[in-house]
Amino acid sequence: MEEEATTMDFSLLTDAIASKSYDKIADICDNLMLQVSAEGVNFQNDWPYAIHLLGHIYAGDINSARFVWKSMPLAIKENQPEVIAVWGIGQKLWTRDYAGVYEAIRSFDWSPQIQPIVAAFSDNYTKKMFQLLVAGYSTISVQDTALFLGMSEDDVTKYVLVEGWSLDSAARMFTVKKQSVTTEQKLDPSKLQRLTEYVFHLEH
Known part of the structure; x- marks a missing residue:
């Protein structure tokens, strides 16, 4: 024993x-x-x-x-x-x-x-961040979106266009496509507040 x-x-x-x-x-x-x-x-x-x-x-x-x-x-x-x-x-x-x-x-x-667990976390994290952006913005710059989703500007453009966003190339701004909110996607208001503060910090 x-x-x-x-x-x-x-x-x-x-x-x-x-x-x-x-x-x-x-x-x-x-x-x-x-x-x-x-x-x-x-x-x-x-x-x-x-x-x-x-x-x-x-x-x-x-x-x-x-x-x-x-x-x-x-x-x-x-x-x-x-x-x-x-x-x-x-x-x-x-x-x-x-x-x-x-x-x-x-x-x-x-x-x-460890690598597959980190990759799965990264993928989930990107999806969560994307949902936060959808819930929090109607327009957002390409640069900020790339930061939030951890991608290059080219890659992030491809990623969000597939999700139905549109790009104003001259202004380098995305127009966010709103999704119909299901019960799973209800957002914690405090998370949205933190995200807004973070963007404010990035831009000032």
């Missing part, structure tokens, strides 16, 4: 990653951490901190991600560049540096295990 207590069963986590159920990662890691802590196992060196952090970031729970980061041993923070890189994404989200989130994603060469 002693032997079993010291081995961690990561099969649930491995299965969740393999099946792209990234929204389950944070809960699986939290539960497993509580379990091994209760058993008195010294798990710190073997713990998948980067995945645990990324699980909370993927789920949009930055407070929990901060808690995981703060409770991490200093040796892990100093010796695992990928953990630091994941937290770099978390920091940008925490400070609402929307463009910085994409910079943090692009500025690290992610490991094969």
Whole structure:
């Protein structure tokens, strides 16, 4: 029995990653951490901190991600560049540096295990930002749209034109196509307020 207590069963986590159920990662890691802590196992060196952090970031729970980061041993923070890189994404989200989130994603060469989760997060994040822009603007500059969606101006133009926006080439402004709001797309007014403040900060 002693032997079993010291081995961690990561099969649930491995299965969740393999099946792209990234929204389950944070809960699986939290539960497993509580379990091994209760058993008195010294798990710190073997713990998948980067995945645990990324699980909370993927789920949009930055407070929990901060808690995981703060409770991490200093040796892990100093010796695992990928953990630091994941937290770099978390920091940008925490400070609402929307463009910085994409910079943090692009500025690290992610490991094969982490890369698909980061890519899925990036894709979801772009979709969320797009919904915020649709809800918050009737017109917006090409430059600001590119910043918010983490793309070049050419790529962002292609992306939003497919979504039905129109471009005034001379003014470099998009006219936003409003979508019929379904219950899923109801927007948190505080998010819209933060977005407006961010654009104001960009432009002044």
